[in-house]
Amino acid sequence: MVNGVEVQSKVAQQAQEKALTEDALQFLAALHRTFESTRQSLLVAREDAQRRWDSGAPFDFPPETAHVRAEPSWHCAPPAPGLEDRRVEITGPTDRKMVVNALNSGAKTFMADFEDSSSPTFANMVNGQVNLYDAIRRQIDFETGGKSYKLTDKPAVLIVRPRGWHLDEPRVTVDNAPVSGSLFDFAIYFYHNAKELVKRGTGPYFYLPKMEHYLEARLWNDVFNFSQSYIGIPHGTIRATVLIETLPAAFHMEEILFELRTHSSGLNCGRWDYIFSFIKKRRADRVAILPDRKDVSMTVPFMDAYVRLLIQTCHKRKVAAMGGMAAQIPIKDDPKANEEVMEKVRQDKLREVTAGHDGTWIAHPLINKIAMEIFNKHMLGPNQYHIRREDVKVAAADLLNPKVPGxxxxxxxxxxxxxxxxxxxxxxxxxxxxxxxxxxxxxxxxxxxxxxxxxxxxxxxxxxxxxxxxxxxxxxxxxxxxxxxxxxxxxxxxxxxxxxxxxxxxxxxxxxxxxxxxxxxxxxxxxxxxxxxxxxxxxx
The missing domain is CATH 1.20.1220.12 (Malate synthase, domain III)
Structure with a gap:
């Protein structure tokens, strides 16, 4: 249908016809032709950086942006409609049942995930787009197995996580090259829904994963400006929260906010991916060996430093500092074991809110009540931007401290x-x-x-x-x-x-x-x- 664009799959054909329309594919092609060379150069830069670290170069805050970190006067955009209070956010994949249950969970927002909690089969990616399209328009109600699924009058605010910059979408090519998974997920969702979301009182909101450098945030900001101009909505309508889930990004927090400042809605502690990145990026350093996974908690030195720096950075720039995931799910057949697990959730959420976080993540609707009670008790306003954490002094060595008991x-x-x-x-x-x-x-x-x-x-x-x-x-x-x-x-x-x-x-x-x-x-x-x-x- 579109010159230079090929869709290499026939799965989910009915959904493809609804999501992969001619005008949406034209938009995707425009994004690809404008930004793909920059994406590829940034991925090469990741490889170059890794070789330097393997050779002993230190991890540190970028010297060329010291003026950005030192300048006190710049702030990010004020919270967008629906993002003023994010005390509990539920996350999960974009299958139809999950979308309804998450939007009805009582959480403030729902992060619909095309990334780590979705296997990127083409059917999952395209059906997910249709499910979100229908949810936004209140057309997602359905019945299965004798049970009805229907949206409440006040569902959670929708935020979408596209795939990371490193992933291709091999089922769609433009000019004989696979498109970026990031741009595919973003383009189809944004093109079909941005104006509708604004009309309904919110906007096109995103979580951005796996970034390693502030220039990768600049690329997203350029994509946002291009896209808003393309469909004719004001610049700054988009909002994006960045997951700080790579070790290099921890040294670029302030710069990432600066690059996205007209579109930023904060940073998030992507705790599990951060531990993964800590090991992977320090692969050549035998000092960075960690013990059993269960012993690498949020209170060990390098994780605690990362959390404190993230909260301080976000509140300095007046945006949300979001906490991490409670991955626990209820144990239905063992009340004693269930209470022990739920107590761990309470303690984790108490740690987050008293540290100054403005919200937290949950993976299961039944955890919402616990997380909400903790944040309601200890966070009386919509956020904690007033907690500046000026006492925090985090050096590079603190972010790299590998001392973990276990x-x-x-x-x-x-x-x-x-x-x-x-x-x-x-x-x-x-x-x-x-x-x-x-x-x-x-x-x-x-x-x-x-x-x-x-x-x-x-x-x-x-x-x-x-x-x-x-x-x-x-x-x-x-x-x-x-x-x-x-x-x-x-x-x-x-x-x-x-x-x-x-x-x-x-x-x-x-x-x-x-x-x-x-x-x-x-x-x-x-x-x-x-x-x-x-x-x-x-x-x-």
Whole structure:
């Protein structure tokens, strides 16, 4: 339909006809032709930076932007309609049932996720766009299994998370090149819904993931200005919250806000991805070895420094400092165990609100009441911008402090392997958000498990028993754990589990871990969706 644009898949054809209209694809093509070369140059810059860090260059705050950090007078845009009070935000994928339940959860906002909690099959990506289109217009009500799903009169405010800059969308090409997953998700949603959202009293609001440099925020800001001009709405209508979930971005918080200041609605502590990035970016530093995943809490030195700096930075610039995810889900058949888990949620949310956060994340609607009660008690106004945290002094060394009390145990190895296999096999099968051991897991935790196993093998770490962690040892545990994965994650197919086992065994043997498992394994989804082989990069 559009010159130079090809859609390589026929899945979800009815949804494609509704979402991938000629005018929406023209907009996507315009974004691709304007910004793709910049995106590619920024991805090359990431690789260059990693080589410098591998060679011993220090992580530090960028010297060329010291004047931005020192200047006290600039502030970000005031809160947009519907974003004045964000004390509890629920997150989840964009399937139709989840969208209705999340919007009805009682949370202030719903982050509809095309990224870490969605497996990016083309059906998921396109159907998700249709579901959001219908939800915005109050046309999403449906019945299934004898149960009705209907939006309440006052649903949560909608925020959308597109995929990160590193991901391609191989099912759609422009001028014989795959488009950016970020721009695909953004373009289709924005084009169809921006004006409708404004008409209904809110606006096009986004969460931006996985950035590593303030120039990547500048690219998003340029995309926003281009897009607002393209459809004819005022600049500044868009609002974006940036997830600080990479170690490099922690050194660029203020600059990221500055680049997006006319469109910014704050920063978020993307805690799980941040731990993943801490390991991955310091891959050449044996000092940065971390113990069992369960021991890397928000109170360990490098995580505490990151939280304090984020709150101080946001409130200095008068935007929201959002807390992290409560991944716990209720344990219905064991009241005592459920209360113990819910108490952990209470303590985590109490830590966040008393530190100065303006809101928090939850993964399950039944957690909303707990989180809301804590924030209602301790945050009497719509936010805590007045808590400036001028007492905070965070140096580069604080953000890099690897001292984490804990051990590497056999249970830790087994837990990592179980999570990695169960989640990754489910992801290949089209499910990007699964309950494991009463936690809602997404790609972030699977990434932590993968790089921890790699790190322990790479540096010849030992269990607390003294046993050496070798590739052969991890292989043995993988072979022991794998047969039980289908009980842990019902619906996992044998073929997908084999792919996952082979992938994990190959990863622990690499000189350096892959950047993202989602990039590595995307070809399996692309093949299933009918994308041309030339756009399918090797998975191993």
């Amino acid at each position: 051990k590497i145990t056999e249970d830790g190895v087994r837990s990592n392997i179980s999570c990695s296999l169960a989640y990754t096999a489910s992801w290949i099968g089209g499910n990007g958000c699964i309950p494991l051991n009463y936690l809602m897991e997404d790609a972030a935790t699977a990434e932590i498990t993968r790089v921890q196993l790699w790190q322990w093998v790479k540096y010849g770490c030992r269990l607390d028993t003294g046993e050496l962690i070798t590739a052969a040892y991890v292989d043995k545990v993988i072979d022991q754990v794998a047969p039980g994965i289908k009980k842990t994650a019902p619906g996992v197919k044998d073929d997908n589990l084999k792919i996952t086992v082979d992938y994990l065994k190959s990863q622990i043997r690499k000189e350096w871990p892959s950047e993202f498992l989602t990039s590595d394994l995307m070809p399996h989804l692309a093949i299933a969706d009918g994308a041309e082989p030339k756009w399918q990069k090797s998975a191993l």
